[in-house]
Amino acid sequence: MASKAVSDDPDRASGQPGPHTGRTRDTPGPGTQPGKYVSAGVVGAAKILVVGPLGVGKTTLIGTVSEIKPLSTEAMMTQAGAGVDTVLTPGKTTTTVALDFGRITIDGALVLYLFGTPGQQRFLPAWRDLAKGSLGALALVDTRDLAASFDALGNLEDLGLPFAVAVNVFPGSPQYTEHELRAALDLLPDTPLVACDARNLRSSVQVLIALLGHLIDTAPPEAHGLVPPPAPAPASAPAVAPAPAPAGSTATESL
Amino acid sequence: MTDRPEDRTPSAVRPYVITRGRSDTGGEPLAWETLVMATDAAFPPSLQPEHHKILTHCQGLLSVAEVAAHLGQPPSVVQVLLSDLVAWGLIVIRPPIPPAEHTDVTMLRKVLHGLESRL
Ligand SMILES: Nc1nc2c(ncn2[C@@H]2O[C@H](COP(=O)(O)OP(=O)(O)OP(=O)(O)O)[C@@H](O)[C@H]2O)c(=O)[nH]1
Ligand SMILES: [Mg+2]
Numbered sequence: 001m002a003s004k005a006v007s008d009d010p011d012r013a014s015g016q017p018g019p020h021t022g023r024t025r026d027t028p029g030p031g032t033q034p035g036k037y038v039s040a041g042v043v044g045a046a047k048i049l050v051v052g053p054l055g056v057g058k059t060t061l062i063g064t065v066s067e068i069k070p071l072s073t074e075a076m077m078t079q080a081g082a083g084v085d086t087v088l089t090p091g092k093t094t095t096t097v098a099l100d101f102g103r104i105t106i107d108g109a110l111v112l113y114l115f116g117t118p119g120q121q122r123f124l125p126a127w128r129d130l131a132k133g134s135l136g137a138l139a140l141v142d143t144r145d146l147a148a149s150f151d152a153l154g155n156l157e158d159l160g161l162p163f164a165v166a167v168n169v170f171p172g173s174p175q176y177t178e179h180e181l182r183a184a185l186d187l188l189p190d191t192p193l194v195a196c197d198a199r200n201l202r203s204s205v206q207v208l209i210a211l212l213g214h215l216i217d218t219a220p221p222e223a224h225g226l227v228p229p230p231a232p233a234p235a236s237a238p239a240v241a242p243a244p245a246p247a248g249s250t251a252t253e254s255l
Numbered sequence: 256m257t258d259r260p261e262d263r264t265p266s267a268v269r270p271y272v273i274t275r276g277r278s279d280t281g282g283e284p285l286a287w288e289t290l291v292m293a294t295d296a297a298f299p300p301s302l303q304p305e306h307h308k309i310l311t312h313c314q315g316l317l318s319v320a321e322v323a324a325h326l327g328q329p330p331s332v333v334q335v336l337l338s339d340l341v342a343w344g345l346i347v348i349r350p351p352i353p354p355a356e357h358t359d360v361t362m363l364r365k366v367l368h369g370l371e372s373r374l
Contacts (some may be wrong), residue, residue, distance in 0.1 A: 036325075037315025038290060043289040044352045045318060046366070065373075071324035075331065096329070101320055106369030110352075110362075113288045113318060133286055133354055135363075205373050210368040214359055223360045 024169040052140030057198035058116035059095035064101025119152030164211035210213035287320040290349040332343040
């Protein structure tokens with residue numbers, strides 16, 4: 001089975017006619033697309049998972065924050081697999097999972113990858129592989145169908161991956177209070193819960209900021225001991241003030 | 256002989272054929288976010304087309320996942336091919352931030368501030 005390749009790439013140099021599909025990738029000059037490569041000063045990479053049910057906005061959020069046009073690849077895995085998607089032995093039942101991903105370069109030194117994965121239980125094997133080495137996850141929730149997110153949230157808890165929850169507001173979404181949502185989703189008190197419009201850059205970055213704030217808050221004390229006192233946070237970003245204030249109560253005001 | 260490989264179109268070649276049936280590289284597979292880049296070493300003439308294609312895409316730093324997407328191959332296949340190229344000295348890697356440093360608050364704060372500067 002041929003795996004589906006890259007999404008089209010309109011902000012490429014205009015010299016190349018026609019739509020770009022995976023099949024045309026072998027045309028000349030794969031090394032010459034502007035912005036294709038990670039900048040040479042980058043010394044390390046980290047990743048974050050973006051999870052949630054079908055249609056919740058994973059691809060949209062990744063596209064909004066990514067510096068490259070989101071790419072797509074199809075991971076293969078064994079149906080009943082133990083989390084290894086490198087098992088290519090003929091005869092085993094394999095299935096593919098489409099994964100979207102995007103990239104953010106931080107200060108020219110570090111690159112952050114966002115991998116979007118479907119939330120259903122049957123995709124858990126694909127997650128395990130990706131979850132290994134992830135900083136944490138964003139769980140997207142659509143209030144029109146809260147139950148559709150239960151699998152994804154349960155998987156994150158099983159994997160022990162720290163996460164923040166982003167509620168994407170769709171037209172006609174029922175309005176819930178934060179308390180109702182936390183109860184319905186059975187969230188721990190310190191898990192960030194933020195309203196989000198995945199189509200909006202500021203809003204999407206704010207969700208990532210809430211996640212990073214949570215990762216810092218929950219880092220073990222010895223990790224904190226290694227650093228000088230935190231610089232004051234910019235006034236525009238109260239959600240992530242590094243103060244030891246009540247965690248989780250900070251990022252939710254927009255709900 | 257019924258085995259007529261010339262009848263196969265490249266897209267019909269199953270991934271385990273491309274990797275000659277190898278499904279792992281002896282060690283941990285390269286993580287999807289591992290950054291890779293071609294070295295200046297000359298390509299040996301005997302290189303398989305799949306290996307060659309990877310090298311043409313790796314003229315700068317790219318993650319394993321990006322190489323897979325640009326190539327239109329599953330990452331599991333690209334992981335194996337890349338490991339070959341690493342072993343042959345044709346690709347160098349920058350490994351991901353090790354999990355032990357994930358809780359390094361200095362690193363997390365850098366990411367946080369980088370994100371804040373995008374607002
Ligand atoms: N109103 C609103 N619409 C959104 C938001 N996020 C995504 N959408 C829309 O919802 C639809 C589905 O979004 P996708 O990003 O494709 O969702 P997905 O989670 O990637 O879906 P699958 O890949 O099918 O699982 C698109 O038409 C988006 O424009 C949001 O935050 N608010
Ligand atoms: Mg999607």
